[in-house]
Amino acid sequence: MTLAVDAVFYLFSIVCVVSALMVVVSRNPVHSVLWMITVFINGAGLFVLLNAEFLAMVLVIVYAGAVAILFTFVVMMLDLDFTGPALRSKQTLLVGLAVGAVLLGDLFVMLSEWSVSPKAEALRASPTPDLSTVSNTVALSRILYTDYIFLFQTAGLILLVAMVGAVLLTFRRQRHQRQDVSVQLARSKSETLKMNRVENGKGIS
Incomplete structure (x- = not known):
């Protein structure tokens, strides 16, 4: 029984770590959200192994079922250009690597000074x-x-x-001209209506 529990634990852990890595390296934000849902589901499995059923249920219902779906809708509504030059820029890659190196160094410093x-x-x-x-x-x-x-x-x-x-x-600037109701109501008949006498056989020039 212990061997089976250990195998399930390592299975959930490996899938969770790989999915978390794919969240970061995926170019498409929608794919990142789907990998994040995989992380939540495997995290819920780890909570079940720890006899924390409530946390597992909350992780699946709240995070995988609501937050991740919300992220998906937000990404879709933003209509991002996934193939734009900004995503393929070497400068963006260098900045990301520099920020990641700084965060990794902070993590090592924190772990070296950590104690219970x-x-x-x-x-x-x-x-x-x-x-x-x-x-x-x-x-x-x-x-x-x-x-x-x-x-x-x-x-x-x-x-x-x-x-x-x-x-x-999600809000975008409105490109069409907005109507001012007070200005429309204040207009007179002479400003809004023009009568033309059209002769037979001729149009309006």
Whole structure:
């Protein structure tokens, strides 16, 4: 049984890492979103192995079922040029590699200075609350809305700003002339109507 669980764990982990890599390297943003959905599904499988069914369900329903689909619609509404010169520019590639190198260096520095705090060791020894008396959903909600309530609200504000930004990106400047209702109503008959006497056999010049 343990061997089977380990095999499933490594399967989910490998697919999740490869899918995350494809999210970054894919040229088409729609393909990146589809790979991101694959990451969410495999992450949900890892949560199931950890007996965190609620987190697995939330990851599939909220992220894979709503957020990723929202990203797909936003990308489609933006109507981006996937084959434009900006995507094939060597300068863009060099800038991306430089930013990636800086982030990778920060990650190495962080990992070199990382250590487990005594509080984390205490929580690992005795989870709070006791998971043997409550379900993982109740345990998660108690910790999330007590110890981490401010971080939870901050994350909600960040998501709100991201949503507003996505909506603003879909707005385009109107090219047609907008009608001013007050100006239209203020016009007189002489300004809007012109009578021409047309002779027989002749048109209006």
